[in-house]
Amino acid sequence: MTTTTPRHASADDPRVLLDEQVGVFEPVPPYPPRTEREAEFYTLRDGEMFLNMGPQHPSTHGVLRVVLKLDGETVVDLDPVLGYLHRGVEKLCENADYHQVISQVDPLEYVSSLFCEWSPVMAFEKLLDVEVPQRAEYIRVLSGELNRVASHALFMGWMALDLGGLTPILWSFIERDEIVEMLASLTGQRMLFNYYRIGGVNGDLNHEFMSRLGDWMSRATTQIEANLGLLNENEIFVRRMRGLGKIDSATALRMCMTGPNLRATGVPFDVRRAHPYSAYPQLEFDVPTRDEGDCLARYLLRVDEVKQSIRIIDQCLHQMPDGPIMAKLPRLLRPRPGRAYAAVEAPRGQSATYAISDGTDQPFRMRIHDPSFIHLQSVGLLTPGNLVADTMAVMASLDPIMGGVDK
Protein backbone atom coordinates (compact mmCIF):
# COMPACT_ATOMS: atom_id res chain seq x y z
CA MET A 1 0.00 0.00 0.00
CA THR A 2 1.41 3.38 -0.93
CA THR A 3 0.48 6.77 0.31
CA THR A 4 1.46 9.80 -1.67
CA THR A 5 0.59 12.52 0.80
CA PRO A 6 0.50 12.33 4.58
CA ARG A 7 -3.00 12.62 5.95
CA HIS A 8 -3.94 14.32 9.18
CA ALA A 9 -6.96 14.00 11.37
CA SER A 10 -8.99 17.18 11.41
CA ALA A 11 -8.84 19.11 14.65
CA ASP A 12 -12.61 19.52 14.62
CA ASP A 13 -13.56 15.95 13.80
CA PRO A 14 -10.93 13.19 14.08
CA ARG A 15 -12.87 10.99 11.62
CA VAL A 16 -12.20 13.46 8.83
CA LEU A 17 -8.79 13.02 7.26
CA LEU A 18 -7.22 16.01 5.59
CA ASP A 19 -4.45 15.98 2.99
CA GLU A 20 -2.59 18.70 4.81
CA GLN A 21 -2.94 20.38 8.11
CA VAL A 22 -5.34 23.25 7.67
CA GLY A 23 -6.58 25.68 10.21
CA VAL A 24 -3.82 24.78 12.60
CA PHE A 25 -2.55 27.92 14.19
CA GLU A 26 0.78 28.08 15.92
CA PRO A 27 0.76 30.96 18.38
CA VAL A 28 4.42 30.63 19.26
CA PRO A 29 6.43 32.79 16.85
CA PRO A 30 8.80 30.91 14.53
CA TYR A 31 11.86 32.85 15.68
CA PRO A 32 13.82 32.92 18.93
CA PRO A 33 12.48 35.31 21.59
CA ARG A 34 13.73 38.85 21.18
CA THR A 35 13.29 40.04 24.74
CA GLU A 36 13.21 38.78 28.28
CA ARG A 37 9.47 39.32 28.44
CA GLU A 38 8.81 37.48 25.18
CA ALA A 39 10.89 34.51 26.34
CA GLU A 40 8.96 34.41 29.60
CA PHE A 41 5.60 34.67 27.89
CA TYR A 42 6.20 31.98 25.30
CA THR A 43 7.40 29.43 27.84
CA LEU A 44 4.58 27.20 29.04
CA ARG A 45 4.49 25.89 32.57
CA ASP A 46 2.57 22.80 33.65
CA GLY A 47 -1.03 22.74 32.55
CA GLU A 48 -0.84 25.96 30.54
CA MET A 49 -1.83 26.46 26.93
CA PHE A 50 -1.97 29.22 24.35
CA LEU A 51 -5.14 30.50 22.78
CA ASN A 52 -5.13 32.83 19.84
CA MET A 53 -7.79 35.54 19.79
CA GLY A 54 -8.12 37.50 16.60
CA PRO A 55 -7.06 39.15 14.37
CA GLN A 56 -10.62 38.84 13.12
CA HIS A 57 -12.30 38.39 16.44
CA PRO A 58 -15.48 40.48 16.63
CA SER A 59 -14.87 41.77 20.13
CA THR A 60 -11.41 43.17 19.45
CA HIS A 61 -12.91 46.37 18.00
CA GLY A 62 -10.85 46.21 14.86
CA VAL A 63 -7.94 44.10 13.79
CA LEU A 64 -6.12 43.10 16.94
CA ARG A 65 -4.56 39.76 17.78
CA VAL A 66 -4.22 38.75 21.38
CA VAL A 67 -2.27 35.64 22.36
CA LEU A 68 -3.74 34.38 25.61
CA LYS A 69 -1.87 32.08 27.96
CA LEU A 70 -4.44 29.98 29.77
CA ASP A 71 -4.53 27.70 32.74
CA GLY A 72 -7.81 25.91 32.25
CA GLU A 73 -10.23 28.73 31.58
CA THR A 74 -8.27 31.30 33.57
CA VAL A 75 -6.09 33.81 31.79
CA VAL A 76 -2.54 33.72 33.12
CA ASP A 77 -0.99 36.28 30.82
CA LEU A 78 -1.59 37.84 27.45
CA ASP A 79 0.38 39.40 24.64
CA PRO A 80 -1.39 41.82 22.29
CA VAL A 81 0.02 41.81 18.77
CA LEU A 82 -0.49 45.13 16.99
CA GLY A 83 0.25 46.52 13.58
CA TYR A 84 -2.48 45.04 11.40
CA LEU A 85 -3.89 48.51 10.68
CA HIS A 86 -0.60 50.38 10.69
CA ARG A 87 -0.58 52.98 7.92
CA GLY A 88 2.37 55.10 8.98
CA VAL A 89 0.28 58.21 9.50
CA GLU A 90 3.16 60.09 11.09
CA LYS A 91 5.33 59.52 8.02
CA LEU A 92 2.45 60.49 5.73
CA CYS A 93 1.98 63.70 7.70
CA GLU A 94 5.65 64.55 7.34
CA ASN A 95 5.20 64.33 3.58
CA ALA A 96 1.96 66.31 3.46
CA ASP A 97 1.53 70.03 3.87
CA TYR A 98 -0.10 71.50 6.94
CA HIS A 99 -3.62 71.54 5.52
CA GLN A 100 -3.41 67.99 4.18
CA VAL A 101 -2.50 66.64 7.59
CA ILE A 102 -6.09 67.19 8.77
CA SER A 103 -7.46 64.61 6.36
CA GLN A 104 -4.62 62.20 7.13
CA VAL A 105 -5.32 62.07 10.85
CA ASP A 106 -9.09 61.84 10.48
CA PRO A 107 -9.39 58.03 10.30
CA LEU A 108 -7.34 57.39 13.44
CA GLU A 109 -10.17 57.25 15.93
CA TYR A 110 -12.86 56.79 13.43
CA VAL A 111 -15.78 56.99 15.87
CA SER A 112 -14.67 60.38 17.16
CA SER A 113 -12.81 61.93 14.24
CA LEU A 114 -13.21 65.53 15.32
CA PHE A 115 -10.88 64.97 18.25
CA CYS A 116 -8.18 63.55 15.98
CA GLU A 117 -8.31 66.76 13.96
CA TRP A 118 -8.48 69.02 16.94
CA SER A 119 -5.06 68.44 18.50
CA PRO A 120 -3.01 68.75 15.26
CA VAL A 121 -4.91 71.89 14.34
CA MET A 122 -4.21 73.35 17.77
CA ALA A 123 -0.54 72.44 17.56
CA PHE A 124 -0.20 74.13 14.16
CA GLU A 125 -1.99 77.21 15.45
CA LYS A 126 0.58 77.40 18.22
CA LEU A 127 3.39 77.09 15.68
CA LEU A 128 1.84 79.89 13.62
CA ASP A 129 0.86 82.09 16.60
CA VAL A 130 -2.69 82.33 15.28
CA GLU A 131 -5.58 83.58 17.36
CA VAL A 132 -8.70 81.56 16.58
CA PRO A 133 -11.95 83.61 16.49
CA GLN A 134 -14.25 82.99 19.45
CA ARG A 135 -17.12 81.82 17.28
CA ALA A 136 -14.91 79.15 15.74
CA GLU A 137 -13.85 77.99 19.20
CA TYR A 138 -17.47 77.68 20.27
CA ILE A 139 -18.38 75.79 17.11
CA ARG A 140 -15.46 73.44 17.78
CA VAL A 141 -16.62 72.78 21.30
CA LEU A 142 -20.21 72.32 20.19
CA SER A 143 -19.39 69.83 17.44
CA GLY A 144 -16.75 68.14 19.57
CA GLU A 145 -19.12 67.52 22.45
CA LEU A 146 -21.73 66.18 20.04
CA ASN A 147 -19.12 63.80 18.75
CA ARG A 148 -18.28 62.78 22.30
CA VAL A 149 -21.92 61.89 22.95
CA ALA A 150 -22.00 59.89 19.71
CA SER A 151 -18.82 58.06 20.68
CA HIS A 152 -19.99 57.27 24.21
CA ALA A 153 -23.38 56.14 22.90
CA LEU A 154 -21.61 53.70 20.63
CA PHE A 155 -19.39 52.56 23.51
CA MET A 156 -22.40 51.58 25.61
CA GLY A 157 -23.89 49.49 22.86
CA TRP A 158 -20.56 48.01 21.93
CA MET A 159 -19.75 47.00 25.44
CA ALA A 160 -23.05 45.18 25.82
CA LEU A 161 -22.43 43.51 22.48
CA ASP A 162 -19.09 42.20 23.68
CA LEU A 163 -20.84 40.74 26.70
CA GLY A 164 -23.37 39.02 24.47
CA GLY A 165 -26.28 41.47 24.58
CA LEU A 166 -27.50 42.40 21.12
CA THR A 167 -30.24 44.92 21.85
CA PRO A 168 -28.31 47.88 23.33
CA ILE A 169 -26.21 48.40 20.21
CA LEU A 170 -29.36 48.70 18.10
CA TRP A 171 -30.66 51.32 20.49
CA SER A 172 -27.42 53.23 20.77
CA PHE A 173 -27.09 53.32 17.00
CA ILE A 174 -30.39 55.22 16.88
CA GLU A 175 -28.79 57.83 19.14
CA ARG A 176 -25.52 57.84 17.27
CA ASP A 177 -27.20 58.03 13.89
CA GLU A 178 -29.13 61.14 14.83
CA ILE A 179 -25.97 62.92 15.95
CA VAL A 180 -23.98 61.71 13.01
CA GLU A 181 -26.63 62.95 10.58
CA MET A 182 -26.62 66.23 12.43
CA LEU A 183 -22.86 66.54 12.07
CA ALA A 184 -23.18 65.52 8.42
CA SER A 185 -25.38 68.53 7.78
CA LEU A 186 -22.71 70.69 9.42
CA THR A 187 -19.55 69.15 7.99
CA GLY A 188 -20.72 67.24 4.93
CA GLN A 189 -19.53 63.87 6.22
CA ARG A 190 -21.00 61.28 8.54
CA MET A 191 -17.80 59.80 9.84
CA LEU A 192 -14.51 61.35 8.74
CA PHE A 193 -15.55 64.95 9.11
CA ASN A 194 -12.46 66.86 7.95
CA TYR A 195 -14.06 69.94 9.44
CA TYR A 196 -11.56 71.80 11.61
CA ARG A 197 -9.15 74.08 9.83
CA ILE A 198 -5.97 75.75 10.94
CA GLY A 199 -7.34 79.00 12.32
CA GLY A 200 -11.02 78.04 12.53
CA VAL A 201 -13.59 75.69 11.09
CA ASN A 202 -14.69 74.88 7.57
CA GLY A 203 -18.28 76.09 7.64
CA ASP A 204 -20.63 78.12 9.76
CA LEU A 205 -23.65 76.72 11.59
CA ASN A 206 -26.48 76.23 9.11
CA HIS A 207 -30.22 76.01 9.38
CA GLU A 208 -30.48 72.25 8.91
CA PHE A 209 -27.92 71.56 11.62
CA MET A 210 -29.59 73.92 14.06
CA SER A 211 -33.04 72.49 13.53
CA ARG A 212 -31.77 68.92 13.90
CA LEU A 213 -29.84 69.90 17.00
CA GLY A 214 -32.80 71.68 18.60
CA ASP A 215 -34.94 68.70 17.83
CA TRP A 216 -32.47 66.32 19.45
CA MET A 217 -31.74 68.51 22.47
CA SER A 218 -35.42 68.67 23.37
CA ARG A 219 -35.50 64.93 23.97
CA ALA A 220 -31.84 63.96 24.41
CA THR A 221 -31.91 63.62 28.18
CA THR A 222 -35.04 61.50 28.35
CA GLN A 223 -33.94 59.40 25.40
CA ILE A 224 -30.55 58.66 26.92
CA GLU A 225 -32.15 57.83 30.27
CA ALA A 226 -34.45 55.38 28.50
CA ASN A 227 -31.52 53.73 26.74
CA LEU A 228 -29.59 53.47 29.96
CA GLY A 229 -32.35 51.59 31.70
CA LEU A 230 -31.60 48.73 29.38
CA LEU A 231 -28.18 48.16 30.96
CA ASN A 232 -28.16 49.95 34.31
CA GLU A 233 -31.14 48.01 35.53
CA ASN A 234 -29.97 44.74 34.06
CA GLU A 235 -28.79 42.60 36.93
CA ILE A 236 -26.78 40.23 34.79
CA PHE A 237 -24.85 43.12 33.28
CA VAL A 238 -24.24 44.92 36.57
CA ARG A 239 -23.17 41.82 38.49
CA ARG A 240 -20.85 40.76 35.73
CA MET A 241 -19.15 44.15 35.47
CA ARG A 242 -18.84 44.95 39.15
CA GLY A 243 -15.39 44.26 40.53
CA LEU A 244 -14.06 43.11 37.18
CA GLY A 245 -10.78 44.54 35.88
CA LYS A 246 -10.11 46.63 38.95
CA ILE A 247 -7.29 49.17 38.87
CA ASP A 248 -6.28 51.65 41.56
CA SER A 249 -5.38 55.28 40.94
CA ALA A 250 -1.63 54.93 41.54
CA THR A 251 -1.37 52.06 39.06
CA ALA A 252 -3.52 53.90 36.55
CA LEU A 253 -1.16 56.88 36.70
CA ARG A 254 1.81 54.56 36.36
CA MET A 255 0.17 53.05 33.27
CA CYS A 256 -0.20 56.59 31.84
CA MET A 257 -3.96 56.18 31.63
CA THR A 258 -6.10 59.24 30.94
CA GLY A 259 -9.71 60.10 30.28
CA PRO A 260 -12.68 58.16 31.64
CA ASN A 261 -10.50 55.15 32.48
CA LEU A 262 -8.36 57.27 34.83
CA ARG A 263 -11.30 59.19 36.26
CA ALA A 264 -13.04 55.92 37.09
CA THR A 265 -10.23 55.32 39.59
CA GLY A 266 -10.84 58.65 41.35
CA VAL A 267 -8.26 60.94 39.75
CA PRO A 268 -10.07 64.09 38.53
CA PHE A 269 -7.75 64.63 35.57
CA ASP A 270 -9.49 66.11 32.57
CA VAL A 271 -7.45 68.05 30.01
CA ARG A 272 -10.38 70.44 29.57
CA ARG A 273 -9.90 71.52 33.19
CA ALA A 274 -6.29 70.54 33.91
CA HIS A 275 -4.91 72.38 30.91
CA PRO A 276 -7.78 74.47 29.53
CA TYR A 277 -8.00 75.13 25.81
CA SER A 278 -10.48 76.49 23.28
CA ALA A 279 -13.71 77.84 24.84
CA TYR A 280 -13.73 75.49 27.84
CA PRO A 281 -12.58 78.10 30.41
CA GLN A 282 -15.81 80.02 29.75
CA LEU A 283 -18.04 76.96 30.14
CA GLU A 284 -19.42 75.38 33.27
CA PHE A 285 -19.26 71.65 33.70
CA ASP A 286 -18.23 69.08 36.27
CA VAL A 287 -15.54 66.45 35.98
CA PRO A 288 -17.27 63.31 37.22
CA THR A 289 -15.13 60.74 39.01
CA ARG A 290 -15.72 57.35 40.57
CA ASP A 291 -13.60 55.46 43.03
CA GLU A 292 -14.17 51.80 42.20
CA GLY A 293 -11.93 51.58 39.11
CA ASP A 294 -13.70 48.51 37.77
CA CYS A 295 -15.53 47.88 34.50
CA LEU A 296 -18.84 49.09 35.89
CA ALA A 297 -17.27 52.35 37.08
CA ARG A 298 -15.75 52.94 33.65
CA TYR A 299 -19.15 52.37 32.09
CA LEU A 300 -21.07 54.57 34.54
CA LEU A 301 -18.50 57.33 34.26
CA ARG A 302 -19.13 57.60 30.55
CA VAL A 303 -22.82 57.88 31.30
CA ASP A 304 -22.07 60.83 33.59
CA GLU A 305 -19.89 62.40 30.92
CA VAL A 306 -22.69 62.30 28.39
CA LYS A 307 -24.83 64.33 30.78
CA GLN A 308 -22.03 66.91 31.19
CA SER A 309 -21.61 67.07 27.41
CA ILE A 310 -25.28 67.88 26.97
CA ARG A 311 -24.82 70.64 29.55
CA ILE A 312 -21.90 72.04 27.58
CA ILE A 313 -23.81 71.90 24.29
CA ASP A 314 -26.65 73.79 25.91
CA GLN A 315 -24.29 76.51 27.13
CA CYS A 316 -22.58 76.74 23.75
CA LEU A 317 -25.93 77.39 22.08
CA HIS A 318 -26.73 80.16 24.54
CA GLN A 319 -23.32 81.81 24.54
CA MET A 320 -22.47 81.41 20.84
CA PRO A 321 -20.85 84.71 19.80
CA ASP A 322 -21.13 86.31 16.37
CA GLY A 323 -18.15 86.93 14.19
CA PRO A 324 -15.84 85.25 11.71
CA ILE A 325 -15.19 81.52 11.77
CA MET A 326 -11.69 81.63 10.29
CA ALA A 327 -8.58 83.56 11.19
CA LYS A 328 -6.87 85.39 8.33
CA LEU A 329 -4.08 83.16 7.12
CA PRO A 330 -2.17 82.74 3.87
CA ARG A 331 -2.94 79.70 1.72
CA LEU A 332 0.57 78.35 2.04
CA LEU A 333 1.59 78.00 5.64
CA ARG A 334 5.24 78.27 6.59
CA PRO A 335 5.50 78.47 10.37
CA ARG A 336 8.68 79.67 12.00
CA PRO A 337 10.97 76.83 13.08
CA GLY A 338 9.86 75.61 16.47
CA ARG A 339 8.07 72.99 18.46
CA ALA A 340 4.52 72.79 19.75
CA TYR A 341 2.53 70.36 21.85
CA ALA A 342 -1.25 70.42 22.03
CA ALA A 343 -3.58 68.05 23.85
CA VAL A 344 -7.34 67.70 23.87
CA GLU A 345 -9.68 65.61 25.96
CA ALA A 346 -11.00 63.04 23.49
CA PRO A 347 -13.75 60.59 24.49
CA ARG A 348 -11.03 58.03 25.25
CA GLY A 349 -8.57 60.28 27.02
CA GLN A 350 -5.81 62.67 26.20
CA SER A 351 -5.28 62.90 22.45
CA ALA A 352 -2.21 64.96 21.69
CA THR A 353 0.03 66.15 18.90
CA TYR A 354 3.65 67.16 19.05
CA ALA A 355 4.69 69.02 15.92
CA ILE A 356 8.10 70.31 14.88
CA SER A 357 8.39 72.88 12.13
CA ASP A 358 11.58 73.47 10.14
CA GLY A 359 10.28 76.51 8.30
CA THR A 360 8.97 74.65 5.25
CA ASP A 361 5.33 74.03 4.35
CA GLN A 362 5.45 70.47 5.72
CA PRO A 363 5.78 69.46 9.36
CA PHE A 364 9.28 68.17 10.07
CA ARG A 365 8.05 65.74 12.68
CA MET A 366 4.54 64.99 13.70
CA ARG A 367 3.93 62.79 16.71
CA ILE A 368 0.40 61.63 17.39
CA HIS A 369 -0.37 60.47 20.89
CA ASP A 370 -3.42 58.29 20.90
CA PRO A 371 -5.21 57.34 24.13
CA SER A 372 -6.38 53.94 22.82
CA PHE A 373 -2.78 52.86 22.34
CA ILE A 374 -1.96 53.68 25.95
CA HIS A 375 -5.06 52.04 27.36
CA LEU A 376 -4.71 48.84 25.41
CA GLN A 377 -1.45 47.96 27.15
CA SER A 378 -3.15 47.89 30.54
CA VAL A 379 -5.32 44.98 29.34
CA GLY A 380 -2.29 42.84 30.16
CA LEU A 381 -2.45 44.15 33.72
CA LEU A 382 -6.21 43.90 34.25
CA THR A 383 -7.00 40.54 32.72
CA PRO A 384 -4.78 37.90 34.40
CA GLY A 385 -6.77 35.89 36.90
CA ASN A 386 -10.06 36.34 35.06
CA LEU A 387 -11.85 34.03 32.69
CA VAL A 388 -11.37 34.15 28.93
CA ALA A 389 -14.80 35.65 28.42
CA ASP A 390 -13.95 38.46 30.82
CA THR A 391 -10.99 39.50 28.66
CA MET A 392 -13.49 40.90 26.19
CA ALA A 393 -15.43 42.68 28.91
CA VAL A 394 -12.26 44.32 30.22
CA MET A 395 -11.11 45.27 26.77
CA ALA A 396 -14.51 46.70 25.89
CA SER A 397 -14.61 48.76 29.08
CA LEU A 398 -11.26 50.37 28.19
CA ASP A 399 -12.78 51.27 24.82
CA PRO A 400 -9.78 51.10 22.47
CA ILE A 401 -10.21 51.94 18.79
CA MET A 402 -7.76 50.01 16.67
CA GLY A 403 -7.49 52.73 14.03
CA GLY A 404 -5.92 54.91 16.70
CA VAL A 405 -3.88 52.14 18.28
CA ASP A 406 -2.19 51.17 15.04
CA LYS A 407 -1.94 54.64 13.46
Add this chain to the structure above:
Amino acid sequence: MDPLFRRRLERRFGERLTGPIRQRHDETEIRITPGDVADTMRTLHDEPEFGFQFLADLAGVDTGQVMQVVYHLWSETTPDWLRVIADGLSREDPRVPSVTFLWKGAEWMEREAYDMFGITFEGNRDLRRIYMPPDYQSFPLRKDFFLADDAARSPGAGVRHMEQTHAPRNATSATTVRRISAR
Protein backbone atom coordinates in the same frame (compact mmCIF):
# COMPACT_ATOMS: atom_id res chain seq x y z
CA MET B 1 4.29 80.76 30.23
CA ASP B 2 5.22 80.38 33.85
CA PRO B 3 8.34 82.43 34.78
CA LEU B 4 8.33 81.17 38.37
CA PHE B 5 8.47 77.58 37.12
CA ARG B 6 11.40 78.53 34.94
CA ARG B 7 13.25 79.89 37.97
CA ARG B 8 12.51 76.71 39.95
CA LEU B 9 13.85 74.56 37.13
CA GLU B 10 16.97 76.68 36.84
CA ARG B 11 17.61 76.48 40.55
CA ARG B 12 17.19 72.71 40.68
CA PHE B 13 18.75 71.57 37.42
CA GLY B 14 21.00 74.54 36.58
CA GLU B 15 24.21 72.64 35.85
CA ARG B 16 22.46 69.69 34.24
CA LEU B 17 20.74 71.60 31.43
CA THR B 18 22.53 71.55 28.09
CA GLY B 19 20.73 74.58 26.69
CA PRO B 20 18.67 77.56 27.77
CA ILE B 21 15.16 76.97 29.09
CA ARG B 22 12.70 77.92 26.36
CA GLN B 23 9.15 79.03 27.02
CA ARG B 24 6.51 79.60 24.38
CA HIS B 25 2.72 79.63 24.67
CA ASP B 26 1.91 77.10 27.41
CA GLU B 27 5.08 75.06 27.12
CA THR B 28 8.38 75.01 28.96
CA GLU B 29 11.27 73.19 27.37
CA ILE B 30 14.46 71.89 28.96
CA ARG B 31 17.28 69.93 27.38
CA ILE B 32 19.40 67.33 29.10
CA THR B 33 21.93 64.69 28.06
CA PRO B 34 20.69 61.11 27.65
CA GLY B 35 22.71 60.04 30.69
CA ASP B 36 20.73 62.38 32.95
CA VAL B 37 17.28 61.14 31.92
CA ALA B 38 16.71 58.68 34.76
CA ASP B 39 17.84 61.08 37.50
CA THR B 40 15.99 64.08 36.11
CA MET B 41 12.77 62.17 35.62
CA ARG B 42 12.94 60.75 39.11
CA THR B 43 13.46 64.22 40.55
CA LEU B 44 10.59 65.67 38.54
CA HIS B 45 8.31 62.80 39.49
CA ASP B 46 9.16 62.41 43.18
CA GLU B 47 9.92 65.85 44.55
CA PRO B 48 6.76 67.64 45.73
CA GLU B 49 8.18 70.91 44.39
CA PHE B 50 7.60 69.53 40.88
CA GLY B 51 5.25 66.57 41.28
CA PHE B 52 5.09 65.50 37.64
CA GLN B 53 2.93 62.42 38.19
CA PHE B 54 1.70 62.30 34.67
CA LEU B 55 3.68 61.34 31.56
CA ALA B 56 1.67 62.87 28.74
CA ASP B 57 3.78 61.73 25.81
CA LEU B 58 7.05 60.12 24.78
CA ALA B 59 8.31 60.68 21.26
CA GLY B 60 11.42 59.93 19.27
CA VAL B 61 12.75 62.60 16.94
CA ASP B 62 15.35 62.33 14.20
CA THR B 63 16.71 65.78 13.40
CA GLY B 64 18.86 64.46 10.57
CA GLN B 65 22.04 64.93 12.64
CA VAL B 66 21.13 63.49 16.02
CA MET B 67 18.33 61.54 17.63
CA GLN B 68 16.28 62.97 20.45
CA VAL B 69 13.76 61.50 22.87
CA VAL B 70 11.11 64.00 23.90
CA TYR B 71 9.01 63.62 27.05
CA HIS B 72 5.97 65.72 27.86
CA LEU B 73 4.95 65.93 31.49
CA TRP B 74 2.03 67.44 33.36
CA SER B 75 1.81 68.55 36.96
CA GLU B 76 -0.55 70.48 39.18
CA THR B 77 2.29 72.77 40.24
CA THR B 78 2.47 74.63 36.93
CA PRO B 79 0.00 75.56 34.18
CA ASP B 80 2.62 74.67 31.55
CA TRP B 81 3.39 71.45 29.79
CA LEU B 82 6.96 70.50 30.58
CA ARG B 83 8.92 69.23 27.61
CA VAL B 84 12.11 67.37 28.45
CA ILE B 85 14.37 66.74 25.48
CA ALA B 86 17.09 64.12 25.82
CA ASP B 87 19.36 65.58 23.20
CA GLY B 88 22.33 64.35 21.22
CA LEU B 89 21.79 60.62 20.81
CA SER B 90 24.08 59.33 18.07
CA ARG B 91 22.28 58.22 14.93
CA GLU B 92 24.46 55.10 14.66
CA ASP B 93 23.64 53.71 18.09
CA PRO B 94 21.02 55.79 19.89
CA ARG B 95 20.72 54.78 23.53
CA VAL B 96 18.80 56.28 26.40
CA PRO B 97 17.67 54.95 29.80
CA SER B 98 14.10 53.73 29.98
CA VAL B 99 11.54 55.53 32.16
CA THR B 100 9.46 52.39 32.72
CA PHE B 101 10.68 52.32 36.33
CA LEU B 102 8.47 55.38 36.90
CA TRP B 103 5.74 54.90 34.33
CA LYS B 104 5.08 51.33 33.28
CA GLY B 105 2.82 52.77 30.58
CA ALA B 106 5.86 54.19 28.81
CA GLU B 107 6.72 50.65 27.75
CA TRP B 108 4.69 50.68 24.56
CA MET B 109 5.63 54.25 23.71
CA GLU B 110 9.28 53.22 23.98
CA ARG B 111 8.61 50.16 21.88
CA GLU B 112 7.10 52.45 19.27
CA ALA B 113 10.11 54.78 19.34
CA TYR B 114 12.36 51.72 19.00
CA ASP B 115 10.29 50.41 16.11
CA MET B 116 10.24 53.72 14.26
CA PHE B 117 13.70 55.14 15.07
CA GLY B 118 15.79 52.26 16.40
CA ILE B 119 16.35 54.01 19.73
CA THR B 120 17.40 51.50 22.41
CA PHE B 121 15.81 52.12 25.79
CA GLU B 122 18.04 50.52 28.38
CA GLY B 123 15.95 48.92 31.10
CA ASN B 124 12.81 48.34 29.07
CA ARG B 125 12.28 44.60 29.38
CA ASP B 126 10.04 44.25 26.33
CA LEU B 127 11.83 46.26 23.68
CA ARG B 128 10.70 44.64 20.44
CA ARG B 129 8.95 45.92 17.36
CA ILE B 130 5.33 46.83 17.89
CA TYR B 131 3.90 47.88 14.51
CA MET B 132 6.26 46.50 11.90
CA PRO B 133 6.75 42.75 11.37
CA PRO B 134 9.48 41.10 13.46
CA ASP B 135 11.73 40.39 10.47
CA TYR B 136 11.66 44.01 9.33
CA GLN B 137 15.09 45.60 9.10
CA SER B 138 14.60 49.37 8.82
CA PHE B 139 13.35 52.21 10.97
CA PRO B 140 10.61 53.97 9.00
CA LEU B 141 10.48 57.38 10.65
CA ARG B 142 14.18 58.07 10.28
CA LYS B 143 14.86 60.88 7.88
CA ASP B 144 16.97 58.71 5.57
CA PHE B 145 14.21 56.16 5.12
CA PHE B 146 12.86 56.00 1.59
CA LEU B 147 9.70 54.02 1.18
CA ALA B 148 10.31 52.39 -2.19
CA ASP B 149 13.86 51.23 -1.51
CA ASP B 150 12.96 49.65 1.75
CA ALA B 151 9.82 47.97 0.51
CA ALA B 152 11.95 46.04 -1.97
CA ARG B 153 13.79 44.46 0.96
CA SER B 154 10.68 43.84 3.01
CA PRO B 155 8.93 40.45 3.09
CA GLY B 156 6.41 41.69 0.51
CA ALA B 157 9.43 42.05 -1.77
CA GLY B 158 7.84 44.43 -4.17
CA VAL B 159 6.90 47.97 -4.80
CA ARG B 160 3.62 49.05 -6.21
CA HIS B 161 4.05 51.49 -9.04
CA MET B 162 2.04 54.07 -7.16
CA GLU B 163 4.62 54.19 -4.42
CA GLN B 164 7.31 56.64 -5.45
CA THR B 165 10.12 57.73 -3.28
CA HIS B 166 10.21 61.41 -2.52
CA ALA B 167 13.87 61.58 -3.36
CA PRO B 168 14.98 62.58 -6.86
CA ARG B 169 15.93 59.47 -8.80
CA ASN B 170 19.68 59.97 -8.86
CA ALA B 171 20.15 61.80 -5.59
CA THR B 172 22.47 60.48 -2.95
CA SER B 173 21.11 60.05 0.51
CA ALA B 174 23.29 62.89 1.83
CA THR B 175 21.52 65.45 -0.32
CA THR B 176 18.00 64.28 0.35
CA VAL B 177 17.91 63.87 4.09
CA ARG B 178 15.85 66.69 5.54
CA ARG B 179 17.72 68.23 8.40
CA ILE B 180 17.06 70.83 10.99
CA SER B 181 19.77 72.36 13.09
CA ALA B 182 19.62 71.31 16.70
CA ARG B 183 17.44 74.02 18.18
